Amino acid sequence: MNMKRFYLSVILLLVVAFTANAQKEITVDDLYYYGTFRQNGVYGIESMKDGEHYTNLTIRRNGIEKYSYKTGEKEETLMMVADLKLGDNFDFIFDYVFSPDESKIMFSTKYEPIYRHSFTAEYYIYDLKTKEVTRLSENGKQQLASFSPDGKKVAFVRKNNLYVKDITDKNAKEVQLTTDGEWNKIINGAPDWVYEEEFSYNKAYDWSADGKKIAFLRTDESNVKMFGMTMYGELYPENYEYKYPKAGEENSKVSLHIVDIESGKITVADMGDLNDMYIPRLKFTKDPNTLSAVKLNRLQNKYELFLINATNGSSKIIQTLTDKNYLEINDDLTFLPDNKHFITSHESNGYRHIYMYDMSGNLVRQLTDGQWEVTEVYGVDDNGVVYFQAAKNSPLRREIYCVDAEKGKIKELSKGKGTNSATFSNGFKYFINEFSDANTPTVITLCNNSGKVIRELENNKALADKINGDYKFTKKEFFTFKTENGDELNGWMIKPQNFDAKKKYPVFMYVYGGPGSQTVADVWDGSMPWYQIFAQKGYIIVSVDNRGTGYRGRDFRQTTYGQLGKYEVQDQISAAKYLGSLDYVDKDRIGIFGWSYGGYMSSLCMTVGADYFKVGIAVAPVTTWRYYDSVYTERYNGLPQDNAAGYDDNSPINHAKKMKGKYLLVHGTADDNVHFQNSVDWVDKLIEADVQFDLMYYPNKDHSIYGGNTRHHLYTKMTNYILNNL
Numbered sequence: 001m002n003m004k005r006f007y008l009s010v011i012l013l014l015v016v017a018f019t020a021n022a023q024k025e026i027t028v029d030d031l032y033y034y035g036t037f038r039q040n041g042v043y044g045i046e047s048m049k050d051g052e053h054y055t056n057l058t059i060r061r062n063g064i065e066k067y068s069y070k071t072g073e074k075e076e077t078l079m080m081v082a083d084l085k086l087g088d089n090f091d092f093i094f095d096y097v098f099s100p101d102e103s104k105i106m107f108s109t110k111y112e113p114i115y116r117h118s119f120t121a122e123y124y125i126y127d128l129k130t131k132e133v134t135r136l137s138e139n140g141k142q143q144l145a146s147f148s149p150d151g152k153k154v155a156f157v158r159k160n161n162l163y164v165k166d167i168t169d170k171n172a173k174e175v176q177l178t179t180d181g182e183w184n185k186i187i188n189g190a191p192d193w194v195y196e197e198e199f200s201y202n203k204a205y206d207w208s209a210d211g212k213k214i215a216f217l218r219t220d221e222s223n224v225k226m227f228g229m230t231m232y233g234e235l236y237p238e239n240y241e242y243k244y245p246k247a248g249e250e251n252s253k254v255s256l257h258i259v260d261i262e263s264g265k266i267t268v269a270d271m272g273d274l275n276d277m278y279i280p281r282l283k284f285t286k287d288p289n290t291l292s293a294v295k296l297n298r299l300q301n302k303y304e305l306f307l308i309n310a311t312n313g314s315s316k317i318i319q320t321l322t323d324k325n326y327l328e329i330n331d332d333l334t335f336l337p338d339n340k341h342f343i344t345s346h347e348s349n350g351y352r353h354i355y356m357y358d359m360s361g362n363l364v365r366q367l368t369d370g371q372w373e374v375t376e377v378y379g380v381d382d383n384g385v386v387y388f389q390a391a392k393n394s395p396l397r398r399e400i401y402c403v404d405a406e407k408g409k410i411k412e413l414s415k416g417k418g419t420n421s422a423t424f425s426n427g428f429k430y431f432i433n434e435f436s437d438a439n440t441p442t443v444i445t446l447c448n449n450s451g452k453v454i455r456e457l458e459n460n461k462a463l464a465d466k467i468n469g470d471y472k473f474t475k476k477e478f479f480t481f482k483t484e485n486g487d488e489l490n491g492w493m494i495k496p497q498n499f500d501a502k503k504k505y506p507v508f509m510y511v512y513g514g515p516g517s518q519t520v521a522d523v524w525d526g527s528m529p530w531y532q533i534f535a536q537k538g539y540i541i542v543s544v545d546n547r548g549t550g551y552r553g554r555d556f557r558q559t560t561y562g563q564l565g566k567y568e569v570q571d572q573i574s575a576a577k578y579l580g581s582l583d584y585v586d587k588d589r590i591g592i593f594g595w596s597y598g599g600y601m602s603s604l605c606m607t608v609g610a611d612y613f614k615v616g617i618a619v620a621p622v623t624t625w626r627y628y629d630s631v632y633t634e635r636y637n638g639l640p641q642d643n644a645a646g647y648d649d650n651s652p653i654n655h656a657k658k659m660k661g662k663y664l665l666v667h668g669t670a671d672d673n674v675h676f677q678n679s680v681d682w683v684d685k686l687i688e689a690d691v692q693f694d695l696m697y698y699p700n701k702d703h704s705i706y707g708g709n710t711r712h713h714l715y716t717k718m719t720n721y722i723l724n725n726l
Helices: 003-021 027-032 193-198 463-467 528-536 556-558 566-581 597-605 630-639 643-647 677-688 708-723
Strands: 053-057 062-067 074-080 095-098 104-114 120-128 133-135 143-147 154-158 161-166 186-188 205-207 214-222 226-231 238-243 253-260 267-269 277-284 290-298 304-307 315-322 343-347 352-356 362-365 375-381 386-392 399-404 410-412 420-426 431-437 440-448 453-458 474-483 486-496 506-510 542-547 585-595 616-620 661-666 692-697
Touching: 027 528, 027 708, 074 104, 104 143, 104 506, 120 143, 120 154, 154 205, 193 630, 205 277, 253 277, 253 290, 277 440, 343 375, 343 616, 352 375, 375 420, 386 420, 399 420, 420 486, 420 597, 474 566, 486 528, 486 566, 506 528, 506 566, 542 566, 566 585, 566 597, 585 597, 585 708, 597 616, 597 661, 616 708, 661 677, 661 708, 677 692, 692 708
Parallel strands: 506 542, 506 585, 585 616, 616 661, 661 692
Antiparallel strands: 053 062, 062 074, 095 104, 104 120, 120 133, 143 154, 154 161, 186 214, 205 214, 214 253, 226 238, 253 267, 277 290, 290 304, 304 315, 343 352, 352 362, 375 386, 386 399, 399 410, 420 431, 431 440, 440 453, 474 486, 486 542
């Protein structure tokens, strides 16, 4: 054999073998320029009245399509905006809803955000029969528009006042139901900033079942102090101001009202003393004259459920829940069609479970039980079967279940071992299931209520092929370890490709760690591609859920009450010690990154835990709990007037002198949630302590630091910071 040809053959075989095993390099450009690892989804799903069909938005959000649950096949296109000739008045369909009889579709466009969830928009009503489209109002953008139960009227909020319009009469004018709404003073029908942010409470009004009344929250924020942010970009920068109640400061005063649509008469609901109280939920029952509402005290450890006469405002308390520390608000309250019972969930026995009560508040039966948590209640069908999501098999996973309210038998409907979430049809005959696990992108299937898969709607196969093919993502692996105190904590780890247990690797940790949160879950993580950049460079990536995080019962979550940060940072230090004890970890090269509460945690790790962390990145961190909002901070830490040590002992701003290592601080200057003030005063303390650090601020960006080229710039900076310093 010709030796030259032989050696060329060997070299060619080696090149082919190397190429076959080569891992295609991942860059930040892949994440934020090219969308290389972007998932596909099914968007804007709405179940139709018959329970046999659903609709969703087209990919470009410029139309609405109708599908069959039974077959999963598209049946027709109900609406395309291009046919409506809206011109410059349209950009994309932000959201949409059917009228109760499904003869009309109301959709919004020209979305303009107010805060995280709230927005104003131009609403249009499309008649499916006549193909005509009409603008809801010509008098300015609207907020929170909704059909009346009979479909004849639409209510909405504009400039802090509540309006209603008869849409059956083309000549009808909108009727203003309240007149005292005023920016930064009185709000009718919508929540203030802190309600929206911390109670996940957007629409603060509700229609009665017969459409004759509307109950609404009136919020008087006159005495709440203003917070100002400078908005740059003009010759003279503007100062944006809004009401933001900080811990221990004065909150808005709230009251509940019912307006009779025909007469315009407004009745005040009698909910007793509302001084320093919250009304975080309101909802009409099936009886058009009976309104329900929740009153929560300022410390958030006493919950009272009221039933209110919608004609005269009289009320009675039918349920009272208390806790030595705090209670969490959810949306599980459901009034049954018989108008004699309701179901709700709470954690009075230590874990969140579902209960049935009669309308006098007497317990009929507990529907779920055990040392596991119900995570969401989807609703109840006409046969009294309750559908819900739970972390029954593991705190790391979610399954879909149903339970018969009479027989108490629980049945699992989902099949995938990971995280399942469901969107049910009207009548609960079908559901659309979204499944993923830590190493599998989302798979969306259409199922019947026995859990049988009818059709696969989206499998993200192209993405799965990428991560398992050319890019060769290394897998997330779950682990547990015990801290010095004997607490068992959950974590995940991503090892470098071609991992060699005989080598020593640096570790890059991600932390959030706030009350009730969870980063260690068997679900596809949108940050997985970013983590793989580091795995390709020879880093181990780790996340650990400390005490105070969620889905392990009330006691585990409430461990941190009154001392936010103390036990959480102890656990992250324990995690660093544990990792440093592993033969394949370089204990002198452990870094940590977090955003928001995670930025608070990473800042504590670089001060209180400075001996164990070489590099830290903190994005939008709380640096003193005295600067954060009243509802969140007081729920978990009490009032600063009563718990000064709990506020100050574990705030990074009071530990500046302990800072070691390389530290990058990042913040948006227009962050309406965790104010830039946190970082400004933190910087002042670091300078005073003669600590060297790195700083990046993003002009006019909010808590998400998003928009324009911002995310690409931020993640490039953070990636380089870790690679250059860890």
